[in-house]
Structure formats: structure tokens, C-alpha cells
Amino acid sequence: MSLQKSSTIKLPHFKSFLLLLFISTSAVKVQAETILPGLSVLSETDIRESAIAFVNMSTSPGLEGATLTVDNKERHSEQIRGSFGFSAEVTLKDHIFNGYWGLAVVGGSLDDELKLISDSGEQVNLDVSRNVLGLRGSLGLSFPVDQHFKLRPYLSLAVTDLKTETVIDGLTYTDPSGNTTTTPSFRTSAQLASAIGSLDALYSRWYGDNKLELTAQYNLIYTDAFSEDNPVLSTYDLNHTVQLRSRYTGPTALVSAGRPWRWQAYANYVNFISHDKASLGYQSLVDFGGGLEWEMNIKPLDWFGWQMLGIRAGLIYGDNVEGYKFGLTAR
Amino acid sequence: MNERIIFYICCCIFLSACVQAPVFKEEGYALIRSNYPIVSLNGAEIEPAYDMDLEAGENTLVIVYNSYQYDYFCTFTWAAVSGAAYEVTDHEKSYPLTLYRWVRKNSLWAIRLDPLDPLQCTQKPR
Numbered sequence: 001m002s003l004q005k006s007s008t009i010k011l012p013h014f015k016s017f018l019l020l021l022f023i024s025t026s027a028v029k030v031q032a033e034t035i036l037p038g039l040s041v042l043s044e045t046d047i048r049e050s051a052i053a054f055v056n057m058s059t060s061p062g063l064e065g066a067t068l069t070v071d072n073k074e075r076h077s078e079q080i081r082g083s084f085g086f087s088a089e090v091t092l093k094d095h096i097f098n099g100y101w102g103l104a105v106v107g108g109s110l111d112d113e114l115k116l117i118s119d120s121g122e123q124v125n126l127d128v129s130r131n132v133l134g135l136r137g138s139l140g141l142s143f144p145v146d147q148h149f150k151l152r153p154y155l156s157l158a159v160t161d162l163k164t165e166t167v168i169d170g171l172t173y174t175d176p177s178g179n180t181t182t183t184p185s186f187r188t189s190a191q192l193a194s195a196i197g198s199l200d201a202l203y204s205r206w207y208g209d210n211k212l213e214l215t216a217q218y219n220l221i222y223t224d225a226f227s228e229d230n231p232v233l234s235t236y237d238l239n240h241t242v243q244l245r246s247r248y249t250g251p252t253a254l255v256s257a258g259r260p261w262r263w264q265a266y267a268n269y270v271n272f273i274s275h276d277k278a279s280l281g282y283q284s285l286v287d288f289g290g291g292l293e294w295e296m297n298i299k300p301l302d303w304f305g306w307q308m309l310g311i312r313a314g315l316i317y318g319d320n321v322e323g324y325k326f327g328l329t330a331r
Numbered sequence: 332m333n334e335r336i337i338f339y340i341c342c343c344i345f346l347s348a349c350v351q352a353p354v355f356k357e358e359g360y361a362l363i364r365s366n367y368p369i370v371s372l373n374g375a376e377i378e379p380a381y382d383m384d385l386e387a388g389e390n391t392l393v394i395v396y397n398s399y400q401y402d403y404f405c406t407f408t409w410a411a412v413s414g415a416a417y418e419v420t421d422h423e424k425s426y427p428l429t430l431y432r433w434v435r436k437n438s439l440w441a442i443r444l445d446p447l448d449p450l451q452c453t454q455k456p457r
Contacts, residue, residue, distance in 0.1 A: 091366035091421075093381060096397045144398040147427045147454075206425035258444070297443040298436070301349040305443070307422065 036184075038119050039171055042126075044232045046278075051130070051162060051190065052223050052237045053279035057081065057272055058108030058132050061156050061198050062217045062243045064268075066316055068323035070281035074115045077281055079323075081108035086330075088304040089142050100154050102138035107131075110280070118171055125169040134160030140198070152200040162190045162225075162233075190227035190234075196220070210250040217243040239274040249293070256294060264312065265290040282321035289314020289325065307331060350441050353416040353433075356384040361411035365419040367428060369394050370404070387413035394419055394449075396427035401456055403427045405449035418443065426452050 036042060057063070058081040065082035085104020092099050110130040118124045140154020166186045173184035197220045204213045219241045227233035247266040254261035267288040277283040291312025298306050308331050316323035353362050361384070363369070368379035371393035379395075389410050396403040405428045411417065418433040424446070431443035 093366075093368075096399060146398045146400040147396070147403060204423050211423075211425075297431070297446075299350075299433075299441045299443060301439065302351070302435075302441050303349070305420065305422070 040119050041116050047232050048235045049276055050279040053275040054110055054130050055132055055160055055192055056221055056239055059106040059134050059158055060219050060241055065327050066323055066325045068321050070321045075281055077112040079110045098142040100140040100142045104136045106136055107133040124171045127167040129165045132160050132162045134158050148205050149203050154198050156196040158194040160192045164188050188230040190225050192223055192225045194223045213247045215245040242271045244269045259295045262293050282318045285316055285318040287314050287316040350435050350438050352435050359387050359413050361385045361387055361415045363417040365394055367394050367396050385411045387411050401454045403452045403454055405452040407449050409447055
């Protein structure tokens with residue numbers, strides 16, 4: 001049985017109407033349709049991709065709480081994601097396979113600052129703030145191949161609320177009522193429903209008192225978005241991600257309430273395969289760290305086992321991104 | 332307002348009924364629950380069962396953990412205490428199954444204490 005990790009969720013404020021982020025180096029991407037007059041570098045496609053990428057990179061199964069920073073000449077962004085939830089296997093008597101379920105509150109925030117070049121050749125600063133909060137439920141089966149290896153296919157449904165505020169500094173903009181400004185700002189919101197098909201391959205083996213755990217996870221994510229105030233965000237998209245996780249744990253001399261503490265070291269890799277790197281500034285992440293876990297071993301509602309409660313910290317690296325994680329873990 | 336109070340009361344009643352105190356057969360008996368079938372008791376094969384009453388004292392159980400490649404016949408031997416409840420589950424320890432003493436802490440949760448590994452697990456291809 002396992003419990004997914006918990007973490008902090010930052011809840012800034014949000015306004016906006018469009019958004020998007022996109023710029024690959026300083027080159028102008030060929031656009032399909034321009035959203036803002038004078039800023040053809042920003043297309044509807046960019047806005048859609050960046051919004052869905054942010055939601056997927058915040059709410060997909062298997063992701064853990066993290067704070068990420070992208071910092072380069074054209075872009076500075078801070079992203080926080082987190083979740084608080086539980087997942088567990090349920091024994092189905094007289095069957096070899098077990099049931100699997102999970103429920104989580106997921107969320108994240110993003111402050112993204114981009115430097116773009118307007119059609120007139122002037123530099124424009126695009127400041128986008130996003131905030132997402134959602135609920136994810138999972139249901140599936142777990143097939144033990146042998147004592148050490150199991151396969152776990154499951155389906156997750158997630159509903160999320162996305163709010164965005166965008167401020168464009170340096171772009172002369174005339175709104176529909178005829179007012180002209182050089183710092184137009186927009187607020188927008190969208191509701192997203194995601195269906196996520198996941199396949200986990202889990203391997204574990206003990207070496208004396210130490211335990212090695214390896215997990216490979218593939219997610220296929222279909223996202224449908226609805227927005228009343230931004231038609232651009234009424235769209236859908238299909239994406240997929242891969243995660244590889246490893247953990248090594250061992251005993252310590254610490255005991256609390258008669259139950260032992262264990263140390264742990266971990267290293268993970270995640271690749272948001274189908275997302276454009278420009279959407280959030282990165283596509284893959286590696287993180288590693290360590291911590292302590294207390295073997296509390298309780299059984300809430302006499303229904304599912306909650307084995308471990310712990311604390312851990314780690315560092316995150318990726319293409320143009322770095323960050324850290326620190327928080328409680330439970331499984 | 333009244334509906335809300337009734338809702339809270341119903342929730343409390345539901346939750347308070349979640350963790351029931353174990354019911355023992357009689358004095359001198361313990362209770363065991365298993366997520367996997369118990370196929371042997373003190374050397375005698377029995378119809379697969381998931382819970383049973385045990386006489387206090389030393390008992391030997393064989394419980395089967397099934398996987399698609401192998402069946403693992405795990406043998407537990409321990410001194411059962413009168414009035415105690417035990418539970419066997421898969422916790423991905425060094426053996427496929429682990430035996431715990433199950434203690435009702437309150438109406439919301441129970442605790443699993445004193446983990447015990449099986450003496451051995453015999454692996455048989457399916």
C-alpha cells in the first residue's frame with residue numbers, strides 16, 4: 001500500500017484572459033493565429049499548450065510537491081506544485097489481482113515572466129501568473145507477477161480550475177471600449193477535465209534490512225478545457241509522460257512509540273514527453289534527496305493500511321530548470 | 332441548519348462504527364484475520380479461510396500469497412494470546428506476508444503492532 005506525498009500549495013491571486021508563454025530563444029515561432037494585435041509572436045496554440053502543460057505538470061499522477069525555477073535571458077519563472085492524497089491497494093479475496101484506488105487534492109502556481117519582441121521590434125515584458133487547484137480520483141487493478149514485481153494499470157479522472165492573470169508591459173493595446181494602454185492586463189479562468197490512463201511497473205527487493213524500490217510509470221493524458229471568458233482555452237489535448245523512480249531505505253536506531261524510523265534516499269526522473277519545452281521552459285526533471293520515515297502502521301477506518309509517515313528533502317535539476325522539494329511524505 | 336446538524340450526526344455515527352472491537356469465541360481464544368487464504372492450521376489442511384478463532388498458545392498457520400508466476404506458502408508460528416486479534420497482510424517486506432497484532436485504538440483507526448515474519452515461504456510455480 002502506498003500513500004502519495006503531501007506538500008504545500010501556494011495560492012496566489014489570479015486574473016487574466018489569455019496567456020501564454022512561449023519563446024524559444026529569441027526566435028519567432030511561426031504562428032497559426034495571433035491573439036494580440038502587435039504581438040504575433042504569441043499564438044493561440046502557444047496559449048493552449050502552455051495552459052495545458054502547466055495543468056499536466058502540476059496534477060499528473062506520481063508527481064510530488066516541488067518548487068521549480070527557470071532563469072535565463074528571456075525567461076524567469078517560479079513554479080510550485082503539490083498534492084495531498086492517498087492511494088492504496090485493496091485485497092480482492094479469491095483473486096490474484098488486487099484493487100487499486102487513490103484520491104488527491106492537487107494544485108500548483110506559476111509566476112512566469114517572459115521577454116518578447118513585438119511586431120514593431122520593441123521589447124515587451126509578459127508577466128503571467130497561473131493558479132490551479134483540482135481533485136483527482138484513481139481506480140485500477142494491481143497484478144503481482146511474483147513476490148518482487150507487479151504491474152498496475154489504472155484510470156484517473158481529474159477536474160481542475162485554472163485561473164490566469166496576464167500583464168503585458170510595453171505593448172500598446174486598445175480594448176473594445178476604445179481605451180488605450182501600454183500595460184494591458186487580462187484575467188481569465190478555465191475548467192479542465194482530464195482522463196489519465198496510467199501503467200506502473202513496480203519492483204522491490206530486500207537486501208538484509210535494506211530495501212530497494214524501482215518504479216516506472218507511463219501516463220496518457222486526455223485533457224478537455226472549457227472557458228467562458230477565453231474561447232482560446234476551450235480546447236482539448238492529448239499528452240503523455242514517463243516517470244522513473246527509485247528509492248533505497250534502511251533501518252536506523254531511532255524508535256518512537258515503539259515503532260522504528262528508517263532512512264531513505266531517492267532519485268527520480270520525469271519526462272513530459274509531448275509537451276513543448278517552450279511551454280514552461282523545461283521538459284524533463286531529475287531529482288534526488290533523502291529523509292526519514294516513521295513506521296507508524298495504522299489502519300484508518302480499519303480499511304486501508306498507512307505504513308509510513310516521513311519527512312524528506314531533495315534537489316531538482318533539468319534542462320534550464322532547478323528547484324527543490326521539502327515536505328512530509330506518507331505511504 | 333438542521334439539515335447540516337443531521338448530516339454531521341450521520342457522519343459521526345458512520346465514522347464511529349468503522350473500527351469495531353473484535354469479538355472472541357470465548358475465554359482462552361484469539362482471533363486472526365488474513366487478506367490471503369489460510370490453508371493449514373497446526374499441521375492439518377483446512378478449507379481456505381480468511382478469518383478464524385484460535386486457541387491461545389502456540390499455533391502454526393500456512394497462508395498462501397498468490398502471484399501469477401508463483402504461489403508462496405508462508406508458515407507462521409507464534410504464541411497467540413487470549414483476547415488478542417491478529418492480522419496477516421502483504422506489506423512488501425522481505426517475505427510476501429507479515430503477521431501483526433491488531434489493536435483497536437479508537438473508532439477511527441486501529442494499529443498494527445509487533446510485526447512477525449513467517450518462518451519460511453515455500454515458492455511453488457503455478
